[in-house]
Amino acid sequence: MTTKIIGKVMAIALCVSILSCKGDHEHKYHTIKDKIEAETVPYSGELSSDVYNETIETVLVKEEDGTFLIPDRKSQITSFNCTECHSEPLKSLKEQQVGKKAHWDIKLVHADAKTMNCATCHTGNDMDNLHSLTDQQIDFNYSYKLCSQCHQREFKDWKGGAHGKQLGGWAPPRVSNTCVNCHNPHAPAFEKRWPVRYNTQKVEERK
Numbered sequence: 001m002t003t004k005i006i007g008k009v010m011a012i013a014l015c016v017s018i019l020s021c022k023g024d025h026e027h028k029y030h031t032i033k034d035k036i037e038a039e040t041v042p043y044s045g046e047l048s049s050d051v052y053n054e055t056i057e058t059v060l061v062k063e064e065d066g067t068f069l070i071p072d073r074k075s076q077i078t079s080f081n082c083t084e085c086h087s088e089p090l091k092s093l094k095e096q097q098v099g100k101k102a103h104w105d106i107k108l109v110h111a112d113a114k115t116m117n118c119a120t121c122h123t124g125n126d127m128d129n130l131h132s133l134t135d136q137q138i139d140f141n142y143s144y145k146l147c148s149q150c151h152q153r154e155f156k157d158w159k160g161g162a163h164g165k166q167l168g169g170w171a172p173p174r175v176s177n178t179c180v181n182c183h184n185p186h187a188p189a190f191e192k193r194w195p196v197r198y199n200t201q202k203v204e205e206r207k
């Protein structure tokens with residue numbers, strides 16, 4: 001009787017061990033992400049996107065988990081250098097200003113007024129640079145560092161190449177659009193719009 005039971009238990013144990021042996025290499029990692037990270041081999045072949053990237057003026061991004069390029073911004077901002085006008089304190093500039101505000105075309109539609117105003121990102125003492133919440137200087141070319149303070153999830157996805165858009169070629173070095181290439185920092189949400197191809201039947205019905 002007992003030998004019968006022991007025999008059964010051993011048979012079950014054997015089955016279990018065979019099954020688990022089979023899947024063992026797959027269980028080395030807790031998640032798919034761990035597996036990808038451990039088994040990814042950086043590309044080291046001959047192909048290069050340099051010829052495709054040539055036309056884009058770029059700056060280098062160095063983050064602990066990756067190095068890539070983003071387009072230069074300072075050459076694109078028409079009112080840069082800011083210190084052409086902001087050579088004196090904001091207070092005295094405001095006192096001198098008559099009529100329309102200097103930046104009347106900029107309306108802040110980003111979070112609410114209790115969370116954010118111009119001084120959250122710009123500072124009168126050093127207008128040619130952006131500033132973090134802890135008053136660290138941030139170069140206009142690296143404005144993603146500003147955004148990442150509050151949008152960590154998108155920032156992490158962007159570093160990995162999942163949020164945003166790659167420019168130039170697919171082979172390294174990688175060039176990616178930076179946050180402000182797509183989002184206006186002053187009004188970052190996109191307007192709702194209809195897909196380019198939409199249901200013409202629905203349009204008829206709405207008439």
Ligand code: HEC
Nearest residue numbers: 079080081082084085093094097100101102103118122127
């Ligand atoms: C052509 C001149 C000019 C340039 C260039 C300029 N500014 Fe200004 N800016 C002003 C004046 C004048 C004021 C203050 C009077 C006002 O708000 O109308 C001002 C005000 C501001 C304010 C405060 C607004 C407020 O409502 O409190 C911010 C922030 C600012 N500027 C940012 C910038 C940044 C950043 C740049 C560069 C990218 C820049 N400015 C370039 C003229 C300029």
Ligand code: HEC
Nearest residue numbers: 073077079103106108116117118120121122143180185186
């Ligand atoms: C969330 C951070 C943030 C806030 C808040 C913010 N800015 Fe900016 N601002 C930026 C960034 C980033 C750029 C550079 C964008 C780029 O690279 O094109 C910029 C660019 C500018 C420029 C130069 C570009 C242009 O359109 O002329 C001016 C002027 C400016 N900001 C003024 C202001 C004023 C005035 C306010 C308040 C009403 C304000 N900003 C609030 C982040 C901010």
Ligand code: HEC
Nearest residue numbers: 110111115120143146147149150151179180183185188189
């Ligand atoms: C000080 C914190 C802070 C900073 C810095 C900041 N944001 Fe935001 N952002 C917010 C908050 C808060 C909201 C509103 C979130 C909501 O309504 O759910 C928001 C909203 C947004 C949205 C709209 C989300 C939606 O669809 O409603 C986008 C896009 C965005 N931010 C991008 C940026 C970019 C790009 C930068 C850098 C130029 C930036 N943010 C910098 C706090 C910040």
Ligand code: HEC
Nearest residue numbers: 144147148151154155158163164165177178179181182190
């Ligand atoms: C190639 C263009 C592009 C780039 C670059 C880009 N974004 Fe976006 N982002 C988008 C689009 C498109 C959406 C979706 C908007 C929607 O659903 O209305 C989005 C959505 C968002 C949202 C709202 C997410 C939500 O759940 O509603 C935030 C916040 C945001 N982006 C922040 C950032 C930050 C921070 C960066 C830079 C680190 C960045 N984005 C870079 C195009 C871009």
